[in-house]
Amino acid sequence: MADAVAFFRDAPPRVVIEIVRRLPARSVLRLRSVCKALREVASYRALLATVHLLHPPQPLICFGLSACPDRYIQLRDYCVEALDLRSDTLRPVFRFTDNDYYDDIANAEGLDAPPIIAFSKDSIQYGEQDGDGGDPRLTVHASLDGLLLVSFINIWYVCNPATRQWAALPDLSDYDVIGLYAHVSSGEYRVLYHIGKDDEEASTCYYVLKVGDQVARNIGCPISPEATVDVGLDIGLEPASLSPPVQLGCYLHWPPQERQGYHILVFDTETEVFNWKRAPNPIRNGRMQLLEMDQRLAMSVSKNGKPSLELWRLDDYNGDIWFQVYRITIPVMRMPDLHYIDWFPHVVSPQGDVLIECENKLVLHCDRNGNLLQKFQFREEAPLVRHTLKETLLPHAIFLAPKPDDAIEPPFFQGL
DSSP, rough: OHHHHHHHHHHHHHHOOOOOHHHHHHHHHHHTOOOOOOOHHHHHHHHHHHHHHSSSOOOEEEEEEEOOOOOTEEEEEEEEEEEETTEEEEEEEEEEEEEEEHHHHHHHTTOOOOOOTTOTTSSSOOOOSSSSSSOOOOOOOEEEEEEEEETTEEEEEEEEEETEEEEEEOOOOSEEEEEEEEEETEEEEEEEEEEEEOTSSSSEEEEEEEEEEOOOOEEEEBBBBTTTTSTTTTTOOOOOTTTOEEEEETTTEEEOOOOGTEEEEETTTTTTTEEEESSOOOOOTTTEEEEEEETTTEEEEEEOOOOOEEEEEEHHHHHHHHEEEEEEEEOOOGGGGGGSSSSSEEEESSTTHHHHHHTEEEEEEEEEOEEEEEEEEOOOOOOOEEEEEOOOOOOOGGSOOOOOOOEEOTTTTTTT
């Protein structure tokens, strides 16, 4: 033990960084409990910040599984797993079990089991979770700085999966949550959402909720006077769970959407106004997803069932000049798994990694040359891949505030 402590104390910083970045988060956390010297090493903020920057983004795969073979006891496992694109291995981020068809009447008659997680917790409203009467769902709404904005039915959290810390949010189920962002000047994390797009008599208003507060602030529908286009803001945006934005500096960017005239909507998080940027050769009826590439904005452009897709990078931010980094072709004829089914490809990394989501519950991983690297078969439902996670062990002030008296501890880690 003394030799290990001496090594970490005397080793060059670069060596320590390379060791720590290869360790799972739970192993780094265990180092802190060994002795004071290792606790200081494993808690050194500059080290943790560097490791976070070097940690590659890992796509998050959300899916569900039946947890009980007895069809009369309809228990369900809710799962979120991170995909390491270099090793093609899946790592559990969230996993827990609950009853997905809970019915008070059936339970009273002895025909149904009570919800495991929410038993005797009246604040969880079963049956009102999707808006369409579907199953209860675990939904990832945003990923930023190693933090996830997550909801299960009508309970909402911001949490750090690496440290299992969490902060409760008010119920946002009745609103369209369009982003989580860091307010750089204050160090706060804030949620952006809007209301009114489904009511023809009401104007769309945007709200900012500081993580830790219970009441949001109405910012109206602010458009920058420098905006050269004025389309779509009063219509609203697709939810961040399906069309996640990317934050660079003080600006939050959304993928081009039809309702925005296929422009990139930009929100200045300091002045709280919207503007638009030009997108590269938008594909109508296509899919566009944003990602970060060398601290610049990048965009995956693809179409459902089409073998060609592109990765573009915004090289001149002020001049809206885009550069095509990769044009990737999927060899469909050599992939029988893609024959006679619907499938959707998208670029998920700056290196050109492609994930193909298939309707037959299959996810394929290809490199930028179209070579098939790995298959992931899921049993019961087609997984959803929209976000990436950069793991972090950095401390966050939002988790230090006292929890509200009625806060419910998230169940997300109970199956890990």
